[in-house]
Amino acid sequence: MGGTEGKRPVLYVVACGGYPAENLPSLVERAVADHWDVCVIATPKGLDFLDVARLHELTGHPVRYDYKQPNDPDVLPSADVFLIAPATFNTINKLALGISDTLALGLLNEAIGAGMRVIAVPWPNRVLARRLPFQRSVESLRGEGVTFILNQDTLPVPASGRPGAEAFPWNEVHQELAAVRRDDAMS
Numbered sequence: 156m157g158g159t160e161g162k163r164p165v166l167y168v169v170a171c172g173g174y175p176a177e178n179l180p181s182l183v184e185r186a187v188a189d190h191w192d193v194c195v196i197a198t199p200k201g202l203d204f205l206d207v208a209r210l211h212e213l214t215g216h217p218v219r220y221d222y223k224q225p226n227d228p229d230v231l232p233s234a235d236v237f238l239i240a241p242a243t244f245n246t247i248n249k250l251a252l253g254i255s256d257t258l259a260l261g262l263l264n265e266a267i268g269a270g271m272r273v274i275a276v277p278w279p280n281r282v283l284a285r286r287l288p289f290q291r292s293v294e295s296l297r298g299e300g301v302t303f304i305l306n307q308d309t310l311p312v313p314a315s316g317r318p319g320a321e322a323f324p325w326n327e328v329h330q331e332l333a334a335v336r337r338d339d340a341m342s
Contacts, residue, residue, distance in 0.1 A: 163192040164339065166332070167234040167266075169259045172200025173241040173278050175323035180206060182240065183213045185329060189336070194231045196220070198246060198259045222258050236335055237266050237273045240328055244279035244289055251292035267299050274331055276304045278323060280313045304331060 166186055170176040179195065186193050195210045197220040207218045216231055223229070239246065246260065255261040266273050275296065283289060284307055293303060304327045311322070 163190050164235040164336070165232045166191040166193050167196055167231075167237045167262065168193060169196045169198070169237060169239045169242075169246075169263060170201040170205055171198045171239065171241055171243040171246045171259070172203055173243055174204065175241040175278055175325075176201055176204035177206075178323065178325065179240075180209050180213060182325060182328065183210060186332060187213065189329075189332065191332070192232060194219070194234070196259050196262060198243075198257055200243075201259070219258060222261070234262070234266065234271065236332075237263060237271065238276070238328065238332070239263065239274070240276040241278035241323065242275045244277070244283045244286075247275065247277050247279075247296070248288055248292045250275075251295045267296070267301065270300065272302070272335060273300070274302045274304065274328075274335075276324060276328060279310065281307065281310045282313050284310050302331065304328060 168179065168182065170179055183193050183195070193214045194216045195214060195218045197205055197218055199220060202220055205218065210218050219231060249256070249260055250263055253264055255264050263273065277284070277293070279289060293305065297303060304324050306324065309322050309324065
C-alpha cells in the first residue's frame with residue numbers, strides 16, 4: 156500500500172449526506188496524525204454537511220464532489236484505501252447495484268472492481284436498515300470484499316433533527332484504519 160518507501164498511504168474518505176459528516180474534521184485530524192494522506196470526496200448531498208474550507212486546510216487537497224473535465228489533470232493522489240463515512244441507505248443500495256451517477260459512486264465502484272480495500276459505515280435509521288433491499292446490498296457488497304462497520308442496535312431511530320449523530324462509531328472507524336495499517340506493515 157502506498158507504493159514508495161516513506162510515502163504515506165492515501166485514504167479517500169467518501170462523505171454522504173448525514174449529520175455525522177459534520178464531524179469529519181476530527182476524523183481527518185486523527186487520520187493525518189496516524190500518517191494517512193487524506194482526500195475527501197463528497198456526494199452532492201454530503202456537501203451540505205461538510206466544512207469544505209476546513210477539510211481542504213486539514214488535508215491539503217480540494218474536496219472533490221464532481222467529475223473533472225477530460226483534459227484536466229488529476230488533483231488528488233491515487234487512493235490506497237476508501238472509507239465511506241457516513242454511508243447513506245441510498246449510497247449503499249446504489250453501490251451494490253453498480254450505479255455510478257456521482258463521482259463518489261464512480262470511484263467506489265472502480266475501487267471494488269479493482270479489489271481495493273473499501274470500508275463502509277452505513278448510517279440509515281433503524282427502519283430503513285430493516286429493509287430487505289438494504290440488507291441484500293450489505294451482503295452483496297460484503298461478498299465483493301467491502302468491510303462494514305454496522306451495529307443495527309446503535310443506528311438512529313427515525314426522528315427529526317439529528318438522530319443519533321453523536322453515536323456514530325468513530326472509535327470503530329479509527330480501530331479499523333489502524334488494523335489496515337497493521338495488516339499493511341505485516342505484508
